Amino acid sequence: TRPSDPDRNLRIYQAQLDAGKELEPRQQFYYGRELYYHHRWEDALETFERFLEDGRGWVENSIDACCHCAYCHKELGHDQAALTALFRTFVYDRPRAETCCDIGLWFFQKEEYRQATYWYALALTCARDDRRGGFVSPDCYGYLPCLQLCVCYSRLGEQTRAAAFNELAAAYKPDSPAVLRNREWFRSLASA
Known part of the structure; x- marks a missing residue:
């Protein structure tokens, strides 16, 4: 369930980043999701791309990150990039x-x-x-x-x-x- 304060998690991640802390892969993935939930498509896309490029994420999170990249691209009007992001999931598993x-x-x-x-x-x-x-x-x-x-x-x-x-x-x-x-x-x- 979502916390009663919808901005809480986003503020926590932002405070960690502002303090110079590097997010662990799982934290980075969830930070990307928070950005997505807050309709910050470009920031979310950038965060998911960094997460994927890092290559240390769990397979399921990587697949989900690809899908969220697709959703962000769709929101930004990048139709072809959205499809490419969906195909990228096949790199990680069936x-x-x-x-x-x-x-x-x-x-x-x-x-x-x-x-x-x-x-x-x-x-x-x-x-x-x-x-x-x-x-x-x-x-x-x-x-x-x-x-x-x-x-x-x-x-x-x-x-x-x-x-x-x-x-x-x-x-x-x-x-x-x-x-x-x-x-x-x-x-x-x-x-x-």
């Missing part, structure tokens, strides 16, 4: 479903649905491992990629395939408002 979903979203937002389907389908093959200690987004390991594959295939004109992925998403979250809306939409197409 693809994570979260990263595959982020890459899928990058292509989806560009309306490049075929490329997006590749990354969402790849997300479905990634094994979730809560023991590795990294940040896990459970929806990326089933529900979200299925739902996004439904939308992508629908936009590609493949309604039968799209409906099948909507039902796969329903297996993860049967009462999802998105799944229920999609079902209605596919019913309306069938009756038209």
Whole structure:
């Protein structure tokens, strides 16, 4: 949970830096996250890049730092750099479903649905491992990629395939408002 004073951690790190103290890799990583949470995109990006260049960070933190570099680049309007930062996660370990979903979203937002389907389908093959200690987004390991594959295939004109992925998403979250809306939409197409 976040502390009641949202600036507390940022002030602590800033005071350490102002006092000339060098942050340990893990502290540097969390300092970058604090900068990100405070919408200081350029400062966060610089901190994450230093953390990654140092090369002493834990694998899970390094993967997360790459993702946060991507989010910062996106906020700064650096679309291509955002995608490159996501691909950089593969240097550290096999693809994570979260990263595959982020890459899928990058292509989806560009309306490049075929490329997006590749990354969402790849997300479905990634094994979730809560023991590795990294940040896990459970929806990326089933529900979200299925739902996004439904939308992508629908936009590609493949309604039968799209409906099948909507039902796969329903297996993860049967009462999802998105799944229920999609079902209605596919019913309306069938009756038209």
